[in-house]
Amino acid sequence: MFTTRKQYEPYVSPFDPCPPIRVKTYVTAPNQYVGFQPPNLPQFPLHEALKKGTLWKIFYDPYYGPYEMKTKGDGQ
Amino acid sequence: MWIYEKKLQYPVRVSTCNPKLAKYLIEQYGGADGELAAALRYLNQRYTIPDKVMGLLTDIGTEELAHLEMIATMVYKLTKDATLEQLKEAGLDAHYVDHDRALFYHNAAGVPFTATYIQAKGDPITDLYEDIAAEEKARATYQWIINMSDDPDLNDGLRFLREREIIHAQRFREAVEILKEERDRKKFF
Numbered sequence: 001m002f003t004t005r006k007q008y009e010p011y012v013s014p015f016d017p018c019p020p021i022r023v024k025t026y027v028t029a030p031n032q033y034v035g036f037q038p039p040n041l042p043q044f045p046l047h048e049a050l051k052k053g054t055l056w057k058i059f060y061d062p063y064y065g066p067y068e069m070k071t072k073g074d075g076q
Numbered sequence: 077m078w079i080y081e082k083k084l085q086y087p088v089r090v091s092t093c094n095p096k097l098a099k100y101l102i103e104q105y106g107g108a109d110g111e112l113a114a115a116l117r118y119l120n121q122r123y124t125i126p127d128k129v130m131g132l133l134t135d136i137g138t139e140e141l142a143h144l145e146m147i148a149t150m151v152y153k154l155t156k157d158a159t160l161e162q163l164k165e166a167g168l169d170a171h172y173v174d175h176d177r178a179l180f181y182h183n184a185a186g187v188p189f190t191a192t193y194i195q196a197k198g199d200p201i202t203d204l205y206e207d208i209a210a211e212e213k214a215r216a217t218y219q220w221i222i223n224m225s226d227d228p229d230l231n232d233g234l235r236f237l238r239e240r241e242i243i244h245a246q247r248f249r250e251a252v253e254i255l256k257e258e259r260d261r262k263k264f265f
Contacts, residue, residue, distance in 0.1 A: 027215075027216075027219065029212075029215060029242045029245070030242065031242050031243075031245045031246035031249060034246065035249070035253065036250050036253045037246065037250060050086075051086075051236075052236075052239065053086075053235075053236040053237075053238075053239030053240050053243070054239055054240075054242070054243050059239075059242055059243055059246060060239065061239070061242060062235050062239065063218070063219050063222055063235060063238055064222070064231070064235075065222040065223045065224070065225060065226075065231060066223060067225070067226035067228075068222075068228060068231060
């Protein structure tokens with residue numbers, strides 16, 4: 001399934017001083033995939049768009065921090 | 077000319093008295109990829125960019141000022157009632173000695189703002205690529221601040237600002253497409 005959250009597993013040495021972070025993540029925001037925005041894309045209702053920061057559903061990509069992950073779950 | 081509307085672009089709520097967050101947020105105030113740098117960059121580059129995309133730089137540059145105001149409000153709320161003990165604990169003692177609780181244009185490490193953070197090369201593609209990079213860097217900075225913050229109300233505002241960076245980068249990418257566009261193209265938007 002498509003996601004804007006990507007993961008990779010960096011090399012881990014047996015001699016690393018700190019406990020390894022085995023999976024690293026990064027974001028590829030939706031603007032990386034669209035090019036010139038095509039016409040007639042689905043929109044949020046206006047009052048919702050003002051809250052979300054965009055009128056266009058394809059560009060909505062909220063980011064949650066580790067402290068919020070417990071409640072929001074699928075943020076990334 | 078600008079018309080000032082005396083309200084914030086998005087409501088700023090801060091639920092915990094945590095001056096440490098102000099120290100992180102100041103990066104977006106007077107840092108290299110912050111809102112001030114963004115506003116000054118776009119509002120300056122716009123004079124020497126083709127007419128087709130000049131308005132975009134004006135609009136986005138103006139919105140960056142609205143973002144700057146939101147960041148300022150967040151920092152102010154987080155520090156205005158902080159005790160000296162709290163400021164010390166947050167690592168803001170050096171800031172206090174120089175500025176009391178006033179805001180100042182410097183980054184999270186206390187380095188003052190400088191015009192060397194921005195460029196205007198005069199070449200439209202070059203300038204727009206700088207602008208795209210600036211938006212993506214600001215998006216990443218917001219992610220790192222959200223990661224460090226346990227204040228859900230503050231993060232709500234930061235999430236809005238991060239979403240705007242995505243949209244701005246998208247529009248700058250489209251501006252590049254407009255300038256690349258071949259003559260006699262049949263498709264209109």
